[in-house]
Amino acid sequence: MSLENMTAALGGADHPGADGPVPAEAPGRVRLRAFADNRLAVAGLAVVIALTLFAFIGPLLYHTDQVHTRLAAETLRPGPGHPLGTDNVGYDQLGRLMVGGQTTLEVAFGAAAVAVLLGVVWGATAGYLGGFADGLMMRVVDALLAIPALFLLIFLATVFKPSVLMLIIVVGVTAWLVPARLVRGEALSLRNREYVQAARTMGVRPPTIIFRHIVTNSIGTILVNATFQVADAILLVAALSFLGLGISPPATNWGAMLSDGLNYTYSGYWWLTYPPGIAIVLTVVAFNLIGDGLRDAFGLDTRRG
């Protein structure tokens, strides 16, 4: 759980996002401008775009063999032919960084999407229903939140053999709790608005109200949290890889590259650790900056950061 998520969990029930001032004209454009004015957030976005291009377009321009090991060419220093050297089984480190980046970003985006989707459905339903159902649904969230993510993930990763898809599901399933709480808080205040009551009186079915009115009006909160979820997932997957529960070779991710490289710290093979390590830190910082910028642009509670 990230620091953003952690503090968000505190303010889930009563944060003022939904009651904030409503911009009079073209709210989308106002928010876009507010986001664009935040230089750190724009820098974060630029970093994310650059790293995504690097990971997905890079391999088209820079061809390396990332399937067959070449033990004769292991741990070569950076030099001609291998700008970032080679790793402990002879893979070109720069090419590896691209392949690892693909997995890292795929899992992070996928897990964030799963988490936010689950959380939004659960939280909006609980908040809209209110009463006993809400109480019970939120206690389930409390119970799952009480189990530290990494402990649960270790168990799940032992039972289900990790692949990209499995990691997305497993990380997503442990991460949906905070978005659920946030959206539930929004729903609690939105369900008493006139237009929601009007819709109910006109006989609109609850699922339609939940999706058309509650979810759309919580979109700021959802978007901000989704951004932090991506950052979180990257760190969680890195931790899992370090514990040896990541994806098996020749597939890799930055976390796995970093933890493999750390075995060679004492040999002075810095190119095995710093490139993937810095890539992780850069991406996580970038997503946090974007999240901060989005939160300001949507005028949400600053306490949650």
Place this chain on the structure above:
Amino acid sequence: MIRFLVRRCSQALVVLLLVSIIIFILLHLLPGGPARAILGTHATPTTIAAFNRENGLDSPLPVQYWHWLTGVLSGNLGFSYVLNQPVSSVLAQRLPKTAFLAGISVLLAVLIAVPVGLYQAVRRARLDDYVVTTVTFVLYSTPAFWVALLLIDVLAVRLHLFPAEAPQGAFSALFGDPSALVLPVATITLVTIAAYSRYVRSSVLDELAQDYVRMARSKGAGLRVVLLRHVLRNALSPVVTLLGVSLPFILSGTLITEQVFNYPGVGLLIFNAAEQQDYPVMLGVVLVVGAATVVGSLLADIVYAILDPRVRASVNGEAGR
């Protein structure tokens, strides 16, 4: 206060019950169920069926849950055939160590984060605020295991200041060599400071915008007096709840740290259990850690309510959480 306590405690009880149900579901999520957990991955369907019949595992799930729950409540967390010990006695050895490591680290993190956050709030949007924000952001965004290994590389291997391995053996051994605790504690503290200081910063900023601050200032109170006597007191009580809420985060960090420094707590225990597919131990750890988190955040909420009467007043709903 009584109403608050009753409400909050009954909530915690429901959550504890749900935690136990989740663990029970996990136990049955295993291919082969609890029998596979005990007999291991090589058990044949016939032996599993025989085992299930002998141990009442073929009875309806609610009945099984009831038996399991009553067992857990009387301290029977199952038996680890890998370690050849009851899970409860393994946990009794390991849990105090993790509590000690996490406790010291949290205490240190708070002691550092409060002044840092306060300073940042006062210096808001100046260069030093940005510098501190950047440093904490980077620390937070660095995988904990990398932080730990960088600390080892610099402070243990190059400078020989502290040992790279935690003290082994009994709980009392932890105090025998305090220098061996420095690096594990530093790792958890470093990755936790970021979260706390950011929270303190915005909490103080909220308070600084209040009327009572302007009032005190206009009556001639100095900034230092206002900060220490008024703002800090109001800004710190929510930090108590943050401690409760951040427990799972800290325990996840503790797991990584224990693995890096070979610190014999529950984090290392669950890691080793995962390697050996020792499911009874894994689930025992998850259960105990989950329960500890529920109790921890309950205590934090109660302390918060004692510190801030407004919380008690809003018994209704979750406004106090």
